[in-house]
Amino acid sequence: MNAFEYAEANYETYVDQLKELLRIPSVSTLPEHRGDIRRAAEWLRDHLESVGLKRAEILPSEGHPFVYAEWLEAGADAPTVLIYGHYDVQPVDPLDEWISPPFEPTERGGNLYARGASDDKGQTLINIKAVEALLATEGKLPVNVKFILEGEEEIGSPNAAPFVRAHRDRLQADVVMISDSGLLAPGQPAMVYGLRGMTYLEMIVSGPRVDLHSGAFGGTVHNPAQAIAEIIAALHNPDGSVNVPGFYDKVRPLDPVECAELAKLPWGEEQWHEETGCAKPWGEPGFTLVERTGLRPTLEINGIGVGFFGAGGKTVIPARGVAKISCRLVPDQDPEEIFRRVRDRILALAPDTVKVQVNKVTAAQPALIDRKSPAMQAAARAFEAGFGAKPVFIRGGGSIPIVALFQEAMPGVPVAMMGYGLPDDSGHSPNEKFTLANFRKGITTSIHYLKLLAGSD
Numbered sequence: 001m002n003a004f005e006y007a008e009a010n011y012e013t014y015v016d017q018l019k020e021l022l023r024i025p026s027v028s029t030l031p032e033h034r035g036d037i038r039r040a041a042e043w044l045r046d047h048l049e050s051v052g053l054k055r056a057e058i059l060p061s062e063g064h065p066f067v068y069a070e071w072l073e074a075g076a077d078a079p080t081v082l083i084y085g086h087y088d089v090q091p092v093d094p095l096d097e098w099i100s101p102p103f104e105p106t107e108r109g110g111n112l113y114a115r116g117a118s119d120d121k122g123q124t125l126i127n128i129k130a131v132e133a134l135l136a137t138e139g140k141l142p143v144n145v146k147f148i149l150e151g152e153e154e155i156g157s158p159n160a161a162p163f164v165r166a167h168r169d170r171l172q173a174d175v176v177m178i179s180d181s182g183l184l185a186p187g188q189p190a191m192v193y194g195l196r197g198m199t200y201l202e203m204i205v206s207g208p209r210v211d212l213h214s215g216a217f218g219g220t221v222h223n224p225a226q227a228i229a230e231i232i233a234a235l236h237n238p239d240g241s242v243n244v245p246g247f248y249d250k251v252r253p254l255d256p257v258e259c260a261e262l263a264k265l266p267w268g269e270e271q272w273h274e275e276t277g278c279a280k281p282w283g284e285p286g287f288t289l290v291e292r293t294g295l296r297p298t299l300e301i302n303g304i305g306v307g308f309f310g311a312g313g314k315t316v317i318p319a320r321g322v323a324k325i326s327c328r329l330v331p332d333q334d335p336e337e338i339f340r341r342v343r344d345r346i347l348a349l350a351p352d353t354v355k356v357q358v359n360k361v362t363a364a365q366p367a368l369i370d371r372k373s374p375a376m377q378a379a380a381r382a383f384e385a386g387f388g389a390k391p392v393f394i395r396g397g398g399s400i401p402i403v404a405l406f407q408e409a410m411p412g413v414p415v416a417m418m419g420y421g422l423p424d425d426s427g428h429s430p431n432e433k434f435t436l437a438n439f440r441k442g443i444t445t446s447i448h449y450l451k452l453l454a455g456s457d
């Protein structure tokens with residue numbers, strides 16, 4: 001029996017094991033689930049050990065722990081792949097919208113419903129099962145393998161940076177594989193090769209010492225709500241481009257070949273209308289919608305809090321207000337430099353009638369992976385073997401901080417984002433599901449990938 005046949009023969013057992021893991025309510029953000037987080041970590045450690053991995057252990061961090069395991073007997077000439085996943089999940093509310101209980105995995109219509117089914121316990125187990133099938137049938141793996149499983153992904157990986165730096169040597173690898181994303185559509189795999197970075201800041205505008213009577217002081221005080229509006233309005237040009245000096249300086253010019261490939265993606269204005277419900281597109285001129293969300297940087301106002309917005313009216317001049325502002329960044333923009341540039345622009349716009357303060361909230365580096373590298377091409381061939389379709393290569397609009405952390409710890413390492421979820425899997429919503437057919441095909445794909453990395457498929 002080969003690894004593929006073994007995985008097929010044990011498929012029902014694998015689904016049962018996934019259900020076992022899904023019954024543990026490992027919600028990372030809620031303190032009352034601390035013990036469940038620990039149980040999920042222990043379950044995975046024991047499981048990794050039971051399938052034949054070595055040095056399976058729980059590694060503490062400043063927050064929830066990481067789970068580590070390895071198998072390094074493929075030899076020094078064989079590549080080493082670091083496999084990342086996460087075992088924490090999002091909270092489940094609103095609970096009454098779940099058709100079956102979130103921590104009682106239930107099969108319906110070829111899907112497995114439970115919190116974490118797709119994000120990310122199901123996808124994490126896919127790669128463990130691929131390793132199990134290879135070890136059980138061949139007694140060895142074609143490549144060296146390290147697993148690193150996180151318990152704080154859903155709360156923004158607050159302790160991942162010091163953890164990755166502290167364990168840099170142990171995590172060293174030639175390739176990183178992350179299964180925490182999805183197919184573009186059923187039957188159409190996708191590989192994300194670019195992620196935008198982020199600079200997040202807040203602006204605090206203060207006027208009078210206390211809220212004032214607008215009858216007594218209106219017309220003499222520069223209202224902080226108005227000052228915020230004036231500053232924010234000046235951060236974009238009328239055409240939708242960002243009006244911050246130097247903001248675009250380090251942005252790479254678009255590669256026409258890449259743009260031609262992206263133009264073939266089955267996503268455009270029609271899908272955009274469907275997903276947003278907006279009247280018409282807005283944004284930087286001269287770029288398609290796909291280019292604007294993947295290849296171009298942006299500046300967004302995420303929230304403005306100032307003054308009175310209860311029922312009825314209150315004639316007040318608010319004393320202060322806050323605006324939350326974030327920038328999505330692309331290579332080679334530097335999050336710290338962009339923070340300084342936006343801050344300086346805001347301070348230059350600030351009138352001397354109010355006090356303006358700008359604070360940095362978070363910063364994350366953008367990431368771009370060479371889609372032509374052998375590791376990425378092997379991933380593409382593995383998808384083709386597992387799903388019968390070549391993956392499309394896409395640039396993600398979002399940010400996954402761990403990717404940039406791995407790239408910082410291992411400069412130049414390719415990161416293959418091989419995801420098996422579907423856009424309607426409801427990752428953070430009620431009735432999260434995982435398509436069991438994709439669980440099955442994912443295991444096949446993962447086995448192919450490990451073999452292809454070694455050149456033995």
Ligand SMILES: [Zn+2]
Nearest residue numbers: 119120153180
């Ligand atoms: Zn996830």
